[in-house]
Amino acid sequence: xxxxxxxxxxxxxxxxxxxxxxxxxxxxxxxxxxxxxxxxxxxxxxxxxxxxxxxxxxxxxxxxxxxxxxxxxxxxxxxxxxxxxxxxxxxxxxxxxxxxxxxxxxxxxxxxxxxxxxxxxxxxxxxxxxxxxxxxxxxxxxxxxxxxxxxxxxxxxxxxxxxxxxxxxxxxxxxxxxxxxxxxxxxxxxxxxxxxxxxxxxxxxxxxxxxxxxxxxxxxxxxxxxxxxxxxxxxxxxxxxxxxxxxxxxxxxxxxxxxxxxxxxxxxxxxxxxxxxxxxxxxxxxxxxxxxxxxxxxxxxxxxxxxxxxxxxxxxxxxxxxxxxxxxxxxxxxxxxxxxxxxxxxxxxxxxxxxxxxxxxxxxxxxxxxxxxxxxxxxxxxxxxxxxxxxxxxxxxxxxxxxxxxxxxxxxxxxxxxxxxxxxxxxxxxxxxxxxxxxxxxxxxxxxxxxxxxxxxxxxxxxxxxxxxxxxxxxxxxxxxxxxxxxxxxxxxxxxxxxxxxxxxxxxxxxxxxxx
Numbered sequence: 001x002x003x004x005x006x007x008x009x010x011x012x013x014x015x016x017x018x019x020x021x022x023x024x025x026x027x028x029x030x031x032x033x034x035x036x037x038x039x040x041x042x043x044x045x046x047x048x049x050x051x052x053x054x055x056x057x058x059x060x061x062x063x064x065x066x067x068x069x070x071x072x073x074x075x076x077x078x079x080x081x082x083x084x085x086x087x088x089x090x091x092x093x094x095x096x097x098x099x100x101x102x103x104x105x106x107x108x109x110x111x112x113x114x115x116x117x118x119x120x121x122x123x124x125x126x127x128x129x130x131x132x133x134x135x136x137x138x139x140x141x142x143x144x145x146x147x148x149x150x151x152x153x154x155x156x157x158x159x160x161x162x163x164x165x166x167x168x169x170x171x172x173x174x175x176x177x178x179x180x181x182x183x184x185x186x187x188x189x190x191x192x193x194x195x196x197x198x199x200x201x202x203x204x205x206x207x208x209x210x211x212x213x214x215x216x217x218x219x220x221x222x223x224x225x226x227x228x229x230x231x232x233x234x235x236x237x238x239x240x241x242x243x244x245x246x247x248x249x250x251x252x253x254x255x256x257x258x259x260x261x262x263x264x265x266x267x268x269x270x271x272x273x274x275x276x277x278x279x280x281x282x283x284x285x286x287x288x289x290x291x292x293x294x295x296x297x298x299x300x301x302x303x304x305x306x307x308x309x310x311x312x313x314x315x316x317x318x319x320x321x322x323x324x325x326x327x328x329x330x331x332x333x334x335x336x337x338x339x340x341x342x343x344x345x346x347x348x349x350x351x352x353x354x355x356x357x358x359x360x361x362x363x364x365x366x367x368x369x370x371x372x373x374x375x376x377x378x379x380x381x382x383x384x385x386x387x388x389x390x391x392x393x394x395x396x397x398x399x400x401x402x403x404x405x406x407x408x409x410x411x412x413x414x415x416x417x418x419x420x421x422x423x424x425x426x427x428x429x430x431x432x433x434x435x436x437x438x439x440x441x442x443x444x445x446x447x448x449x450x451x452x453x454x455x456x457x458x459x460x461x462x463x464x465x466x467x468x469x470x471x472x473x474x475x476x477x478x479x480x481x482x483x484x485x486x487x488x489x490x491x492x493x494x495x496x497x498x499x500x501x502x503x504x505x506x507x508x509x510x511x512x513x514x515x516x
Contacts, residue, residue, distance in 0.1 A: 004138045005145070006129050008218030011210060013149035016122055018207030021153030021160075022087065022200030023115070024355070027268055028161040028348040029193045032276075037096045037190035042409070046269040046478020052108050053265060053471030057464045059116020064124075064461030072121040072128075072457065073215075073222040079118030080208045086110025087204065090197035096190070107197075120460040127448025127456070128221035140381075140445045141366055147441035148362040153203075154355035155300075158348045159293035161196045165346070168192035176346050178276050179416055225453040243452045249511050250450060250459055253382060253443065254466035256389070256507075259500040260439055261470025263392055263493040264432060267351050270477040270489065274399070275347040275425055278406055280418045283343045288336060290426060291345050293352055295332040300360040302328035307363050350425050357433035365437045381446035382504065382511040388439030389501035395431035396493045399424065403486040410482045 030052070034045040067075040089107030094100035126146055130139040169176060172188045180186075238246070275281075289295050305328060308321035372379060379387075402424035407417050443463060451459035477489045 004135060005142055006132075006135055006217075008129050008214075008221060009126060009142055009146065011214035011217045012122055012126050013146045015207045015211040015214075016146070017149045017153040018203045018210060019083070019118065019153070020150045021157055022203035022207075023111075024154040024157035024351070025160050025196050025199045025203070026087070026090070026111075028158040028351050029165070029196050031269055031272060032348065033190055033193035033196075036186045036193065037100065039096075039186075042269075042273050042481045043479050046273075046481070047475050049269050050265075050472050050475030050478070052112065053268075053474065054468040055108075055112040056115050057261075057468035057471055059112050059468075060120030060464035061116075061458070061461030062113075063116040063118070064120050064457030064459070066117070067121045067124070067457040068224055068226070068455065071222060071224060071227065072124050073219075075117045075121045076125075076211070079114045079116070079121070080204065080211070082110050082114030082117060084114075084201060084204050086112075086114055087197050087200040091194060091201060093191065093194055096187075116461075116464075120464055121457060123444055124448065124456050124460050125218055125221050127445075127460075128223065129218060130448070131221075139449060140442065141370075143441045143445040143448070144362055144366050144437075147437075147444070148359050151355035151358035155297070155352055155359055156293055157355075158350075158352040160199055161193075161348050162346050164195050164199065165189070165192040168195060176344070178281070178347065179414075181414070225456070238452055243455075246450050246452055247455070247459070250447060250462060252507055252511060253385060253446065254462055256500050256504045257385060257439065257443060257463075258466050258470040258473070259496040260385075260389055260392055260435070261467045262473040262476070263396060263470075263497055264436060265471050265474040266477060266493070267354060267429075269474065270481065271350065271399070271425065271428070272347050273409075273478070273481060274486075275350045277409065277412060277416050278403075278418065279347075279350075279420050279422055279425060281345045281347070281422075283345050283422060284341060287422060288339045288341065288343045289332070290353070290422065291343055291349055292335050292339055295335045296352070296356045298328040298332040298335070300356060302332070303360050303363055307367075345422070350422070350429065353426055353429040354433050354436070357430055358437065361433065361437060380508075380512050381442040382508055384438045384442045386501050386504035386508065388435040388437075389497050389504060391435035391438060392432060393494045393497035393501070395428050395435060396490045396497070398431055399428045400487055400490040400494065402428075403490060406486055408485045410484075 031045045094103045305321045305324040312318045
């Protein structure tokens with residue numbers, strides 16, 4: 001799993017882990033922050049949330065165009081600075097008035113533009129490491145590991161947001177209550193959420209420290225096609241037809257994955273509203289282990305040490321990894337036994353399950369597809385994307401079943417119907433994560449491999465533009481939240497995923513031929 005990987009991968013992955021930790025700490029409470037501070041409805045908060053996500057993921061197109069001209073590393077550096085200013089602006093306390101809204105939107109703009117300069121270009125640097133023939137066969141596994149590292153940061157983010165929120169509320173004699181609309185409580189609550197933006201500032205500084213300290217490990221990959229030609233380095237030459245075919249193949253994939261991201265990014269809006277309104281946040285018995293992030297982290301760690309015990313080439317290595325696995329299991333059990341029964345959770349807690357499943361399931365995904373490849377049945381990236389769309393439809397079928405018989409949000413109003421077991425949402429996130437593992441890391445790897453050398457930054461930006469459009473469209477379920485029954489809302493997402501899967505399967509032969 002970790003064999004035949006350049007050390008530059010680990011430096012870039014860790015730099016991204018820190019940046020994503022701050023981003024997802026902010027994102028875990030962003031919609032709730034807007035509701036608490038400005039009194040916005042689910043529809044209003046969901047709309048701003050979706051626009052922000054859309055801009056965040058559209059900006060890499062601009063960042064890619066700039067990077068193809070001035071260099072990937074320079075854009076990453078400017079991105080660090082711009083993001084920091086944005087998070088700092090969000091962290092500064094403001095009133096719940098027009099000035100507060102202006103400050104929030106200014107901070108969001110800086111975060112969006114900074115992410116555009118940072119995110120796609122960092123991934124281009126990762127892809128460039130594998131242009132070296134020595135490492136080219138490890139490209140797909142590298143992006144799986146890179147994607148796993150991103151999700152380590154995302155996994156801890158909701159718990160950090162919850163810990164800060166509870167600590168700040170406690171200083172004023174409050175505890176979290178989704179049904180409390182007292183102005184004094186809400187003012188303290190959005191003040192607590194504001195501190196989460198400060199966490200993003202700190203984690204971004206740590207990320208930048210890793211990036212610059214280890215820059216020598218990947219500096220050789222910070223070369224655009226233009227720079228390579230100027231220094232007489234070998235650059236892959238494509239005919240105009242080959243360039244056109246590759247761009248067409250990428251655009252077809254981009255068009256299909258729009259609808260995956262529209263469905264998938266309900267985690268910060270519709271699925272969070274579902275957790276807030278319909279899920280029992282009082283957790284009893286064995287279910288509590290899902291709500292201790294450190295137990296989950298140890299379980300995820302045990303997956304890697306367990307694989308190490310099986311795959312190590314020496315008995316000493318097997319013994320060390322096996323012992324570490326037992327220690328991880330013991331630690332997870334001890335943390336679970338020390339939890340309160342019942343344990344109180346918050347709606348943002350459910351956002352930790354997707355990154356946990358990404359981290360824990362990545363080795364199984366790599367093993368499964370590695371075995372298929374070894375037997376001569378390698379599954380292409382476009383095929384994995386098609387299967388990912390089918391699995392995403394299955395994920396929303398789970399939440400549709402959970403919604404059977406529930407009072408519609410338009411009839412429920414400001415009340416809650418907290419009757420559902422958390423297992424429904426956990427199962428939904430599990431299924432959606434399986435879809436994500438099929439689609440996202442392989443999609444990024446596909447772009448880095450297929451993009452014409454002169455347009456690497458632009459094409460990686462195109463992947464994020466598709467994500468941006470999907471993110472904006474993710475506001476549709478929030479806009480319909482108080483207008484149609486829940487089951488109809490989820491059914492729209494199921495239908496879109498199924499249609500996208502059918503289209504992708506129909507295009508497989510053409511896509512595989514273009515990129516052969």
